[in-house]
Amino acid sequence: MITSDNISKKFGSITALDGVTLNIGKSELFGLIGPDGAGKTTFFRIVTTLLLPDTGTMTVMGHDTINDYLLLRRNIGYMPGRFSLYQDLSVEENLNFYATVFGTTVKQNYHLIKNIYSHIEPFRKRPAGKLSGGMKQKLALCCALIHAPDLIVLDEPTTGVDAVSRAEFWEMLKALQKEGITILVSTPYMDEAILCDRVALIQKGRILDIDKPATIIAGFGKKMYAVSGKDKYKLIQDLRCDPSVESVNPFGDSVHITFTGDRFDSTIAGKLEKAGHQDLRIKEIEPGIEDVFLELMTVSENDK
């Protein structure tokens, strides 16, 4: 569906994308995971023919994004990271507008959006700008789908949306995937990453890893321990100073650590207690995708 071959893009002296190569299959739910400024939006803009890459080739549905942009624009639904519908037009008017602009009607493709639109239909006369965050995203998704595209590209669709709406939104994406639509999505939320078929971890314009979320986690290959104590800040400091500890990352209430050479240091609890830590708890845990990501980020930093 999407073949990106060694795509690079620079803005002045900043390298937004640095040799990105990846393949996305048909009706795949593909996630692009990375921190802010990693190059996700730039990549999406190249996929949606809005930006031209400096080097490399990008083909979408077998068409080159530079030469066949007109054809591709008819077949791609794009939902930019920022809410980009007309805030002063009503829900209904926005939907009709995008349907007409793509040379179709709402009626014709209603079956595609029915499940999503039913959530916002009660507010169809309301200006889009006055919808809540979650409803805005649902409307934007409807507008991106109304011309029945084969590919939809969603740039951080759930940023700034409450947890319930986020869960709903992902259910909708899963349903769309069953209709045969390919979905390329980016998210800063790690809990959403595992909902994708495959994810690419991206940082500073470079792909760190591409695989199924489960495989990526399994590939972590180290035992991970969660350490918690009363003074979390001091705990992090002390753990970082300990030579037997390899990585230390704060994670919610606790601190996730791995040991050098994956060898559990049984004296660690004693050392920490000596240093004055109270309520210490250390237990082995299953690493999550975020742990993997942080690990990969550190490795790629050290490579440089």
Add this chain to the structure above:
Amino acid sequence: MRTILYLIRKEFIQIFRNTFLARAIFGIPIVQMVILVPAVTFEIRNIELCVVDKDMSTESRQLISRIQGSEFFLLKHTTFNEKEADDMLHSDKCDMVLHIPENFGRNVTREGNDKIMVAVNAINATSAQLAWAYMRGILQDYNAELMVQNLQTGTPARMSFIETTNRFWYNPSLNYKYYMLPGILVILVTAIGLLLAGLNVVREKEMGTIEQLNVTPIRKYQFITAKLIPFLIIGLIDLAFGLLIGKILFNIPFNGSIALLFLFAALYLVAVLGLALFLSTLSSTQQQYLFVVFFILMIFILMSGIFTPAESMPLWAQQFNIINPAAYFMRVIRMVMLKGSGFSDVLPDIRGIILIGIGTISLAIWRYRKTV
């Protein structure tokens, strides 16, 4: 075609849903007409005159009564004291001082000549010139009459002179409003064209809606046309509205063809809108756009000849006016409204404005990118 119509419909929905904008579109012409037209008019009637008549002869009274008989002068004060008269001029209590020296009457009848002095407050050069011109007219008339009288009294000299009478064509009463109102209408139409359309596009950029629009199959020409036509229509409606107000409030004459004026206005709006769309592609915020357009608007209007005739500007300014669309419209609207000029009279201007229009629209299409 269906896409363009729908895009245009969308623009109109947005414009009229914005209640402030909708009111402003119809409110501004009223305010401009009611306030600006009378305000920018140079009042050439009621020039306040102070006379220092040191002669008090038949001749001096004849001259003064002639001046009083003119509709342009208002005799504010008569005095013998020159200083008092000068003080009045200094303190802005009168606009003009006329000095008639002693023995004026005697010298005129016996010697055949004498001098009088006129002092005019020339802070406003235009009104001072006008006042002086009127005064000179009266004095010349009086001169001529004296000569005839002298002939009749049998002075042996042979007198021959050319009598000049003048008539101000196209605006016989020299009503300045007739001159200014078309100019105000040009400002109105230009402001609508430059500001509304350009800000509309820049706003789409600021709100991010242009990004979503860019991934749609909308073609450049469709986008440009859809941004152009709504403001073209609004501009023409405002022009009609302004003309109507001018007719009702100031009974402004309309000697030419209304259809010709609107044809030209439409061509003019296309040129201006093209420029607005071009400038909007260069700016990314409404602030930037407003700042640039403010200066362009001022240059266009002031150089177009709204106050001072473009023909009396320096050569480089006249050459600049070849690319100044406002100069064309300023000329044509006055020609059509006041002179009743026909199609063939304004044909060179029509050609000019079409060329400018082609230029600005091409620039807009060239610069508008459907990429980020």
